[in-house]
Amino acid sequence: MAHHIDSSRNSCALHGALQVIEAIEGFVPVVHSTAGCGAQHYLGVNRLNAGSDRFGGSAISSSNISEKHVVFGGSSRLREQLKNTVKIVEGDLYVIVTGCATEMVGDDIPAMNKEGRDQDFPVIYANTPGFRGDVHQGYQLAIKALIEQLPDLGKAEQPPVKGLVNILGIVPRQDPFWEGNLEEIGRLLEGIGLTPNLLFGYGQGVSGWQRVPDALLNIVVSVWGDAPALLLEERYGTPHLSLEGLPVGAAAGRFLYEISELLQLDSRRTEHFVQSEERRFDAQLAALADTWYRAGFQREFTLVGESAQVAGISEFLSGTLGLIPRTLIITDNPPEYAREALLSRLTSLLNGFPTEVSFTEDFAEISDLVRSASASLVLGSALEEAVAAELEVPFVQLSFPLSDRLVLARGYAGYRGASTLLEDLGSALLSDRHHNPVHQQSSAALGCS
């Protein structure tokens, strides 16, 4: 039955598409919609995750259509906006993205796109009205447009790249640590002799996207990378490997061995690399041991986040650290087939400790679930801050939206990400003034009351 959603953390398809375009260097979005769509994207997404993009956020090209464009059609307004954008902003690729109003009216976007092409503008378009779905659909629609239309623009001569693999399924900004996560996955792949095609973030531009068809393999981190991977398989026969979650800590090693076997890479090199990574991480775990006991790391936790985050982080926290997963709340509305897989994988993470797994994006429902789970650690988004405070338990913000920290390079993927997660978790436990024996002891030693 239909019901209202309180404070959803999933914005609309147009925003998902913008998040894709803004995360690629040299790509310039042109929004064909009402003025509020661009503003809402800035206020509801960019500003919440600290920082703006080179071209995007509050300074975004938008046709800002009004009633007369709805009545008489807004195609000519888009034509004008595209021309102006090309004059003012230098870009390698201009991407027209549409909102609800212009799609309802039925503006002929392909015709305007063709006009732009006829004038030698490097332009493509994606139909991304919010009524087609949420931010995750927008991510998929924008990538589909890139895969389908970028080849029409021709390809600059590029030297062939050996062992190229594309990384799909990390939605920029919807995963607040998208850039750090991509970089760490890239570092791991390099470690076993592959060339990662990160596609998003620093240094990632049109040439990487033009190389997408040349990849040996598509690595799919979340369910949101499935559709693009299937499209690439259909068009170019590229196989894909689904990680079904962020590889955190030991999971990264398993994933590297799997790829190594699949692509028949040098197994000794892979083993050597994974072992060196694990030794480094094990040394950190050993250094943590004393604090682990004193600060009471082992406790029940509630985790709220997107499916890829929840799967990867809960497996790491329970499998490696021995924390007890009480309640896991998945907020990105994964499709039915993925839900079943997640349920069977996450409900029995620890023997003898049943874990409750819920799918919801409703703020009130999530708060109620967190409250009734009453775990002694809450990991979630800024929206869970209040209920964590109510429970008087340590709280770590790690899913969208974040409000209490600036994210530039931080990520939770891989071995390095696992270290970062330990640091963040440890800091939250150590700074818990109400219950932390370590804090009380050191305060006493310092003569504080």
Add this chain to the structure above:
Amino acid sequence: MSEKKQGKHIAIYGKGGIGKSTTTSNISAALADAGYRVIQIGCDPKSDSTTILRGGNDLPTVLDTLREQSKVKIEDVSAVGFGGVLCIEAGGPVPGVGCAGRGINAAVELLQELHLFEEYKPDFVLYDVLGDVVCGGFAVPIRDGIADRAFVVTSSDFMAIFAANNLFKAINKYAPSGGARLGGVIANSVQAPYAKALIDDFTGETGTSVVGYVPRSFTVSQSELYGQTVIEAHPKSEQADVYRNLAKYLDTNEDSVIPKPLNGPELKKWARTWGDRIFEVETGVVQKMESI
């Protein structure tokens, strides 16, 4: 809005080409001739509703004017036609572009903002709305606060009946929340021997009634060619009296109903029985108590 409403607001719907504009214009002319202040608003992107009231002269549409100038005055978008009827055309986008439904919405809103009705103080406002009620925009005149009653023009052709049935569905949806109710059905181009009986049967099935039968007439065609209504060109003709009677009905009768539209299979079944009956008439099968 309704407490400020001036005059009787009536929306006239029907399939494209069925004679809505001709019927509406002749009713407007007859009402004006009888001394009433009348406004006729064409709600159709074709913007030819009021042509025969204005001798075929051009009239800038509300939406075209709105597109070109930010401030629109009533004088810019209206013309006084036969008998003092104030003629307005909402207009709309070129075919295949934009959203005509939103256009009607915007035009009607603008006319309200300009206090057209308070200032002109009409006795009657007739909205001539295009063809089928294909989306929400075209239902604007029958939603809360605009027209009090809707009439539908139909012939005995199935597609015209189909469009009428669609309008009934729209009225059925909006009337309970304050939208217009159905005033009745105007049977137009009545010529075939079975036409009257077929339309009567349809209204019977849907809980509605026919308020006037307009026979197919040479006088109408000839007047239209002169860019005039029958009331103006042939005021003494029988056809002029037919329109006068319709105008009189609108003036003196306040009856309205919420129609009971037929659903898809019911309408098809109803149509098939009439197909059989017409075939029997044409081929000479005589049935007991046959009325056609």
